[in-house]
Amino acid sequence: xxxxxxxERVLRVALLGCGVVGSEVARxxxxxxxxxxxxxxxxxxxxxxxVRRPGRQRPPGLDPxxxxxxAEGLVERADLVVEVIGGIEPxxxxxxxxxxxxxSVVTANKALxxxxxxxxxxxxxxxxxxxxxxxxxxxxxxxVRPLRDSLVGDRVDRVLGVVNGTTNYVLDQMDTTGAGxxxxxxxxxxxxxxxxxxxxxxxxxxxAAKAAIIASLAFHTRVSAADVHREGITGVTAGxxxxxxxxxxxxxxxxxxxxxxxxxxxxxxxxxxxxxxxHPAMVPRTHPLAGVRGAFNAVFVEARGAGPLMFYGQGAGxxxxxxxxxxxxxxxxxxxxxxxxxxxxSAHADLPVRPMGEALTRYHVRxxxxxxxxxxxxxxxxxxxxxASVETVRQTPLGDGAEGTAALVVATHEARDAALAATVEALxxxxxxxxxxxxxxxxxx
Ligand SMILES: NC(=O)c1ccc[n+]([C@@H]2O[C@H](COP(=O)([O-])OP(=O)(O)OC[C@H]3O[C@@H](n4cnc5c(N)ncnc54)[C@H](O)[C@@H]3O)[C@@H](O)[C@H]2O)c1
Ligand SMILES: N[C@@H](CCO)C(=O)O
Ligand code: NA
Numbered sequence: 001x002x003x004x005x006x007x008e009r010v011l012r013v014a015l016l017g018c019g020v021v022g023s024e025v026a027r028x029x030x031x032x033x034x035x036x037x038x039x040x041x042x043x044x045x046x047x048x049x050x051v052r053r054p055g056r057q058r059p060p061g062l063d064p065x066x067x068x069x070x071a072e073g074l075v076e077r078a079d080l081v082v083e084v085i086g087g088i089e090p091x092x093x094x095x096x097x098x099x100x101x102x103x104s105v106v107t108a109n110k111a112l113x114x115x116x117x118x119x120x121x122x123x124x125x126x127x128x129x130x131x132x133x134x135x136x137x138x139x140x141x142x143x144v145r146p147l148r149d150s151l152v153g154d155r156v157d158r159v160l161g162v163v164n165g166t167t168n169y170v171l172d173q174m175d176t177t178g179a180g181x182x183x184x185x186x187x188x189x190x191x192x193x194x195x196x197x198x199x200x201x202x203x204x205x206x207x208a209a210k211a212a213i214i215a216s217l218a219f220h221t222r223v224s225a226a227d228v229h230r231e232g233i234t235g236v237t238a239g240x241x242x243x244x245x246x247x248x249x250x251x252x253x254x255x256x257x258x259x260x261x262x263x264x265x266x267x268x269x270x271x272x273x274x275x276x277x278x279h280p281a282m283v284p285r286t287h288p289l290a291g292v293r294g295a296f297n298a299v300f301v302e303a304r305g306a307g308p309l310m311f312y313g314q315g316a317g318x319x320x321x322x323x324x325x326x327x328x329x330x331x332x333x334x335x336x337x338x339x340x341x342x343x344x345x346s347a348h349a350d351l352p353v354r355p356m357g358e359a360l361t362r363y364h365v366r367x368x369x370x371x372x373x374x375x376x377x378x379x380x381x382x383x384x385x386x387x388a389s390v391e392t393v394r395q396t397p398l399g400d401g402a403e404g405t406a407a408l409v410v411a412t413h414e415a416r417d418a419a420l421a422a423t424v425e426a427l428x429x430x431x432x433x434x435x436x437x438x439x440x441x442x443x444x445x
Pocket of ligand 1: 022052084136
């Protein structure tokens, strides 16, 4: 039984937004007040829920008198503010106002953090309050706090993430059922993973925001969404998925955050930087990320001391996301009770974000070529002309109805992405090449 204290401290909680995530946060606050009080060392009193439409149905047990459309007034009378409205405005102004009035804040808002994170951190520092955002990256999966706290004594070299559940579901369906992209997106919509307008997911905006947040934390460097090279999954074809399958791999939309070496190949020397990008990539089926199925998320971290680490779980959904929000809420409440703050922004490394063309990547290219003497030599020459070194080549005749043509599958060694992209462009113009049926970068091999 919980120990009761007559003078138990009360912390006033304001909830901004009562949609998919907000209604789950409200439900937990109302359903387990004693348990949360025991964990925080203070009672969390929900003093208001800012909503846009007060008439809508709300979680059972939520006193309608707590609903308000005056979010600005609400944040001024709270000790702790949870923002689950989403988008840039009014979320940003409300968080800044909350912190200016001395409240610690918890947000799930990846878009805002990736666009204007430093401004929020500065406001938190100025006010001496906490800014926590575990739910902003990969929902329920603890990854923000591991990067911010647990791994802060190590050196993170690389993070590979499957951080968008919708696109992972779509690509997984294409792999397991042979479905085309449009069909798989429609299934994702029918299941409620993809929005009616799936642009943020399929074009990689959601993953790019998460990549920016991960890279900032991992490399102690400010990285915004605008710094992230972004390619979504709209160009992924059934042919790409089949080519990956043939090669013993799967196609994943990856968020890739890695250190890039400077002059003389020294990862810490002059010219060192970071590469932050989101694009589809072929991942060998033996890699832990290849086993991330359906709408699940996972983040694979490579750190110098820790070695490889894998974080796996649900990246979206009301209850899983609320789990991360409540974890943050308890943490910031504890700081209020015991004094002090959690970690703030760590951006001292200030590494430059390198352009995509400089990233070291590997390509897997499937071509249809004329099956005649010299065709292979011509293709090999195009790679050589661009300084792209071929690792393996496999040729198979295309068979019935396609006599005189062959499929050529070329895997390269690592090279600058710009050189590999230029190689593919030149291949298109080579006389022996009838068509390029798949181009994928390879990661995790
Ligand atoms: N849903 C998820 O699975 C998930 C996962 C991780 C992170 N997030 C993040 O959590 C946040 C909320 O997502 P959601 O899925 O709950 O969205 P949602 O659209 O279901 O809920 C947002 C709510 O905010 C309300 N709202 C909009 N403007 C408002 C205003 N000015 N004042 C008060 N309320 C207002 C809307 O009416 C809506 O009910 C977003 O930042 C999102 O990126 C969501
Ligand atoms: N739309 C996102 C969930 C919230 O980030 C996804 O599909 O993973
Ligand atoms: Na998370």
